[in-house]
Amino acid sequence: xxxxxxxxxxxxxxxxxxxxxxxxxxxxxxxxxxxxxxxxxxxxxxxxxxxxxxxxxxxxxxxxxxxxxxxxxxxxxxxxxxxxxxxxxxxxxxxxxxxxxxxxxxxxxxxxxxxxxxxxxxxxxxxxxxxxxxxxxxxxxxxxxxxxxxxxxxxxxxxxxxxxxxxxxxxxxxxxxxxxxxxxxxxxxxxxxxxxxxxxxxxxxxxxxxxxxxxxxxxxxxxxxxxxxxxxxxxxxxxxxxxxxxxxxxxxxxxxxxxxxxxxxxxxxxxxxxxxxxxxxxxxxxxxxxxxxxxxxxxxxxxxxxxxxxxxxxxxxxxxxxxxxxxxxxxxxxxxxxxxxxxxxxxxxxxxxxxxxxxxxxxxxxxxxxxxxxxxxxxxxxxxxxxxxxxxxxxxxxxxxxxxxxxxxxxxxxxxxxxxxxxxxxxxxxxxxxxxxxxxxxxxxxxxxxxxxxxxxxxxxxxxxxxxxxxxxxxxxxxxxxxxxxxxxxxxx
Amino acid sequence: xxxxxxxxxxxxxxxxxxxxxxxxxxxxxxxxxxxxxxxxxxxxxxxxxxxxxxxxxxxxxxxxxxxxxxxxxxxxxxxxxxxxxxxxxxxxxxxxxxxxxxxxxxxxxxxxxxxxxxxxxxxxxxxxxxxxxxxxxxxxxxxxxxxxxxxxxxxxxxxxxxxxxxxxxxxxxxxxxxxxxxxxxxxxxxxxxxxxxxxxxxxxxxxxxxxxxxxxxxxxxxxxxxxxxxxxxxxx
Numbered sequence: 203x204x205x206x207x208x209x210x211x212x213x214x215x216x217x218x219x220x221x222x223x224x225x226x227x228x229x230x231x232x233x234x235x236x237x238x239x240x241x242x243x244x245x246x247x248x249x250x251x252x253x254x255x256x257x258x259x260x261x262x263x264x265x266x267x268x269x270x271x272x273x274x275x276x277x278x279x280x281x282x283x284x285x286x287x288x289x290x291x292x293x294x295x296x297x298x299x300x301x302x303x304x305x306x307x308x309x310x311x312x313x314x315x316x317x318x319x320x321x322x323x324x325x326x327x328x329x330x331x332x333x334x335x336x337x338x339x340x341x342x343x344x345x346x347x348x349x350x351x352x353x354x355x356x357x358x359x360x361x362x363x364x365x366x367x368x369x370x371x372x373x374x375x376x377x378x379x380x381x382x383x384x385x386x387x388x389x390x391x392x393x394x395x396x397x398x399x400x401x402x403x404x405x406x407x408x409x410x411x412x413x414x415x416x417x418x419x420x421x422x423x424x425x426x427x428x429x430x431x432x433x434x435x436x437x438x439x440x441x442x443x444x445x446x447x448x449x450x451x452x453x454x455x456x457x458x459x460x461x462x463x464x465x466x467x468x469x470x471x472x473x474x475x476x477x478x479x480x481x482x483x484x485x486x487x488x489x490x491x492x493x494x495x496x497x498x499x500x501x502x503x504x505x506x507x508x509x510x511x512x513x514x515x516x517x518x519x520x521x522x523x524x525x526x527x528x529x530x531x532x533x534x535x536x537x538x539x540x541x542x543x544x545x546x547x548x549x550x551x552x553x554x555x556x557x558x559x560x561x562x563x564x565x566x567x568x569x570x571x572x573x574x575x576x577x578x579x580x581x582x583x584x585x586x587x588x589x590x591x592x593x594x595x596x597x598x599x600x601x602x603x604x605x606x607x608x609x610x611x612x613x614x615x616x617x618x619x620x621x622x623x624x625x626x627x628x629x630x631x632x633x634x635x636x637x638x639x640x641x642x643x644x645x646x647x648x649x650x651x652x653x654x655x656x657x658x659x660x661x662x663x664x665x666x667x668x669x670x671x672x673x674x675x676x677x678x679x680x681x682x683x684x685x686x687x688x689x690x691x692x693x694x695x
Numbered sequence: 696x697x698x699x700x701x702x703x704x705x706x707x708x709x710x711x712x713x714x715x716x717x718x719x720x721x722x723x724x725x726x727x728x729x730x731x732x733x734x735x736x737x738x739x740x741x742x743x744x745x746x747x748x749x750x751x752x753x754x755x756x757x758x759x760x761x762x763x764x765x766x767x768x769x770x771x772x773x774x775x776x777x778x779x780x781x782x783x784x785x786x787x788x789x790x791x792x793x794x795x796x797x798x799x800x801x802x803x804x805x806x807x808x809x810x811x812x813x814x815x816x817x818x819x820x821x822x823x824x825x826x827x828x829x830x831x832x833x834x835x836x837x838x839x840x841x842x843x844x845x846x847x848x849x850x851x852x853x854x855x856x857x858x859x860x861x862x863x864x865x866x867x868x869x870x871x872x873x874x875x876x877x878x879x880x881x882x883x884x885x886x887x888x889x890x891x892x893x894x895x896x897x898x899x900x901x902x903x904x905x906x907x908x909x910x911x912x913x914x915x916x917x918x919x920x921x922x923x924x925x926x927x928x929x930x931x
Contacts, residue, residue: 454789458796465796469782476784476826537779541745542797543769686749 207307230627238323245327262332262344266402267395272321273351274383280317280359282486287311305431309424312360318352333406340406347405350416357423365430384496466552473531474524480531483523490516491567498576509579510586510641510655514633517583518590519564521557522633525595526626528553528602529681540685547678550599554674558591558667578652585656588663589640594633596666596673601629603681698723698850698882699744703753706739706906713739714906716753721899723849724880726872728893730922731903732929737886738776740903741854744884745774757850770798773848775839775856783828787820787838790827791845798846808845815867816841833859840868844875851875851883857892869896890926894919904929 249261256264287308325348333341386394404412453475458468474480494516498509515522532539539549565587572580640662644654666673699721706714714736721727729737742748744755746762754761757768774780782790795805809821820834827838836859843851856872857865873896875881887893893900894914902910902922912919 465793469793472789473784535779535782537745537747537776538782540747541769541772541774541780542794543766544797 241323245324248328249331267399270398277355284317284359286363301432305428318356343408344406353420357420361423361427463552467556470556487564495571495575513586517586519561521561525598526629528599546681550678551674581656582652585659589659592663592666600677700756705752707751712906723882726876726883726897727899728897729886729901735903736906771849773843773846774852775843776854781827794842812841851881853885
């Protein structure tokens, strides 16, 4: 365990991410402090808000009624965002290191995830103001109970994400559970809120059973995860993947038949379907087509501004997610690209067309469903599609080139994670902030909301689409200039 | 015109020169072997040949045109240095066809070429539906070499092609390289630690030591045992 800890520390300390991007790290720190401050303040003022909304009940009881919703949201967030810790495994397999030990080590590391603690930035000030005046024990018990609930979510996510057999397949396990929760929430909201309140009160009163049951769930899930991890090690070593068959390849051939871009699309499609990480992103498409209308069904149509921000994340479809890692996918075989007659301009253009097309295919059924669920958002969604596939895609493709750690042929990894999390953070931040500019321009238009936003996003998006050859040429040129920088620095070390 | 011309080629890391070749020419159709101990600069040279790293000084020209920052040489060059040259989520066949497509070859033309390599590839590579990433290191090596050769390049660059290959495959690839060089006049630049392989097929052997060319031998006029003696002395 000590050796593993030391290696983890060294791996972190010697990663290029640690050595570079001081500015980016500083920015992340500032934004981190900002978000933490925001959550702390929210926790401080939450008692006042709840007292206003539910004047007939103490704020902590109102809060406990919403616990189920908070932790359901937390689980959804984790399912999409929380990753198991990155751990070098193969190198230890040939050494006298027990698989069980490795699995346990990964589990222990996973508890350090920020996702387990961010809610406490709200909970601690909230409980300080509402429970501490009642009793010190109630404060501590409530914190412990909340930690156990976070632990359940954490354990569910770790179990799903580390099981052998692929993440998307494992997510299917949760579909019946999610359906039951949605159904319960829709049919019996009062009862669910009451049960949730009772649980919160049981925590504060120090009811042993209220702690034992969640703790037992956490322990069971952790044991399951440990077993799954140990089996997954075999898969990671490729023993099981030897028997994966490549299928008929009809779609590969279909893409390959297109003139001019067929060559690149065929490769892009093969990458998307055969790289575990990339295919994981692709397999989220059906979930989003079902999940997003559900979200809009529950949200109603009062807050158009919130929608606009949300659309940035979803309107470009799969591409918004995928292009945040643009060129990381090619890291492993970049030498091949660099030494073959691959026209970078055409290569990036093909990528752009492919993901815009895929985004459009994802958008169509979504719009059809939204027409029944919440027609108000259809136009905004369509406008944002142009916006995301236009300037945002351009930004993402460019950000990938600017990231000097994106390509690392020495890594021998199917996907080069180096530098992606920093850029990911920055790209999402900038993408979201860019909406402010859209809002400002829309504000000066002589149309009411959301027509003005639709006009701005559509026009901006279409302009970027019309001039795509020009900006892609600039990116391709920059890529070619960056080539030596991208390729040589690791070797020089 | 010479196939490759090198002038004042230098690659420096920090204070140390990894490669320093004042002048060197490689004639068309020659099969040149590069030998040297670890760190002699063999791979650096090949990476510079393929414009994967930037030279500190000097230049390499293929068919009279500089390699650095250009693309013309890609049309005529086949290469395999390491696994970075493999698209590992493809099956070997898909990779061969895809590489062929990039070089403007149709499936039939690739198949015709693959037939030549059938014995070398054996039955563990094609038709197994395995992705390249799931192949053994030796089979990956075979896939990389074949992908480089299947496009019938005018210039072939291989780094340690005999590594990881079983003895039979080493003999087969030696014969294939020799046959291709003689039949089509392919210019070949091959690095290896193994002198036996090179002495058997190469019309020229360049010995590198600490980035410098210390011997440039043209068998049969030159005795390649000299290289052997050189390494024996180094070992002592």
